[in-house]
Amino acid sequence: MADATAALGVGDRPSARRILGLALPALGVLAAEPLYLLFDIAVVGHLNALALAGLAVGGLILAQVSTQLTFLSYGTTARASRLHGAGDERGAVAEGVQATWLAAGIGLAIVALVQVFARPVTGVIAGGDDIADAALSWLRVAVFGAPLILIAMAGNGWMRGVQNTLRPLRFVLAGLALSAVLCPVLVHGLAGAPRLELIGSAVANVVGQVVTAACFVVAIVRSGAPLRPQPAVMRAQLVLGRDLILRSLAFQACFLSAAAVAARFGAAAVAAHQVVLQLWNLVALTLDSLAIAAQTLVGAALGAGLVSGAKGLARRLTAWSTVFAVLIAVVFALGHAVIPALFTGDVAVQDQIAVAWWFFVAIMPVAGVVFALDGVLLGAGDAAFLRNATLGCAVVGFLPLIWLSLAFDWGLAGIWTGLTVFMVLRMLAVVWRTASGRWAVGGADIQLRTGAEVRPGTGDDQVGR
Incomplete structure (x- = not known):
């Protein structure tokens, strides 16, 4: 073995x-x-x-x-x-x-x-x-x-x-x-x-x-x-797809709402929000590459029946992702006076970018944990949990703060506070789930975590649900 x-x-x-x-x-x-x-x-x-x-x-x-x-x-x-x-x-x-x-x-x-x-x-x-x-x-x-x-x-x-x-x-x-x-x-x-x-x-x-x-x-x-x-295999893929589609819709609702509210605060605010959001998307792409490695390696470890190995991978890859995210955060923190000027010379837009900037920097280490553990849980097929966690965090954290920002004129500070709360809640959710060990079921012949009952495989290093 x-x-x-x-x-x-x-x-x-x-x-x-x-x-x-x-x-x-x-x-x-x-x-x-x-x-x-x-x-x-x-x-x-x-x-x-x-x-x-x-x-x-x-x-x-x-x-x-x-x-x-x-x-x-x-x-x-x-x-x-x-x-x-x-x-x-x-x-x-x-x-x-x-x-x-x-x-x-x-x-x-x-x-x-x-x-x-x-x-x-x-x-x-x-x-x-x-x-x-x-x-x-x-x-x-x-x-x-x-x-x-x-x-x-x-x-x-x-x-x-x-x-x-x-x-x-x-x-x-x-x-x-x-x-x-x-x-x-x-x-x-x-x-x-x-x-x-x-x-x-x-x-x-x-x-x-x-x-x-x-x-x-x-x-x-x-x-x-x-x-x-093979219709049976395609049906199983569609069940998994249902959970991931709902999760994706939660993200879309949040970010479309944020853009709509930012637009209500004027051209400078929406322009600044767009600049910082595109930088956030760049950071997300970078961290997502490590999440893909986590998904691939953890899925393979569980398929081989190496439950303890999968847990070790989860810890190691999360540490990698977090350290990398901290380094990226340091770069953007040091560049706070230089990087925004690369995108615009408008003083009003730069002032609005400064409002969102430190929220953007602060959530990077949180994102390092979230993205890595998202990859771990996706590799384990735990899509139903990720769907529920994302929807719950959006409804409780991100969306209320976005619309309260409009009602109370909190501007970009309110919008980015909503994103920060959203990321922190997601981090708490995936850390709790990972620590519980319920995702770590070994073997290839199992129902992936799409709401169906899990059947343990036959690996020599498994734990039950």
């Missing part, structure tokens, strides 16, 4: 090289899409303000759809990593096959629904007819990439589960590199290509997504795993 688990990399003390070997490529995948979107915005921005507004509205609609379906990556990782840890590589890849079937089916349904409802939805969000028309033209083309985006999510999920985060990075970069070349060529009609303007951005996106999705599909076909659909 010891030799096998060491070969799989699921012991309780993986090397720093092993952890970083999982985390850094995962960070590359997480960061690649936002960086490409900034490039896309810059290319379209050289057309005119109307095209940029259309891209913003259309991109928002497509992003909201894909954001709610991250269970195809995170849920698949949780299931595949257990099978990988148990030595069932074929079964781990088979989880990816079923997730890919789900991704294709859900993606095609999204294409149909968006084509039917695109005009009223863009009209509601855009307000003006000109912006809505521009968004509609982009969205009708870009939405054909929805099945491809979801297939890539599923591919990332099973490959993380078998502890291969480098191949997904290569696949994603191959697609984005092609999109990056095509985008300016098609938008501005370079090198003799037709000048498609805003639609050229959508075409470039879809072509790149075809390449990335094709790479993942080819990898599955070559793996030798059975390719036929």
Whole structure:
């Protein structure tokens, strides 16, 4: 058992090289899409303000759809990593096959629904007819990439589960590199290509997504795993997905409410909130890469029946994440007078950034704990608890303080106090859950924590529920 688990990399003390070997490529995948979107915005921005507004509205609609379906990556990782840890590589890849079937089916349904409802939805969000028309033209083309985006999510999920985060990075970069070349060529009609303007951005996106999705599909076909659909497995994945979707909706409700309330405090406040929130998203992406490593390693350890090893991993990876978060916090604390000036020279906006800044810095170490333990519990398949904890913390902590901030004119201080309370409550919840040990059930043949009763596996180092 010891030799096998060491070969799989699921012991309780993986090397720093092993952890970083999982985390850094995962960070590359997480960061690649936002960086490409900034490039896309810059290319379209050289057309005119109307095209940029259309891209913003259309991109928002497509992003909201894909954001709610991250269970195809995170849920698949949780299931595949257990099978990988148990030595069932074929079964781990088979989880990816079923997730890919789900991704294709859900993606095609999204294409149909968006084509039917695109005009009223863009009209509601855009307000003006000109912006809505521009968004509609982009969205009708870009939405054909929805099945491809979801297939890539599923591919990332099973490959993380078998502890291969480098191949997904290569696949994603191959697609984005092609999109990056095509985008300016098609938008501005370079090198003799037709000048498609805003639609050229959508075409470039879809072509790149075809390449990335094709790479993942080819990898599955070559793996030798059975390719036929298995409804029972897909149903289990959807149950896990239900919990993760509800959790994601809680986040969306919180951050959309925060943006809406910040807008009520004036242009300087909403601009400052956006700057600090984007920096927070950057920090979150960085910490999430370690959470992915935690999810992968803990899931594999439990699949191998190494419950005590999984608990050791939870402690070690949480310490790593917390120390890393503290270092990031120190950097932003020292840069409090310099970093905001990189984003704006407006004194009023800088003054508002200063209001939110120290909340932003203070919650980073808390986030280090929360993100790591989120990864641990996701790796254990404890999605039902994470759903309940996130919803509860949002209802009790974040949302009341956001709306009280509006009622009592607390400004950004109130909004960021709400985020701080939200993160502290989440930290208390996941620390309590992790310390309880109820998540740590070994073996590959179990019902993952989706509200169903757990059946202990047959590993030699297990504890019961």
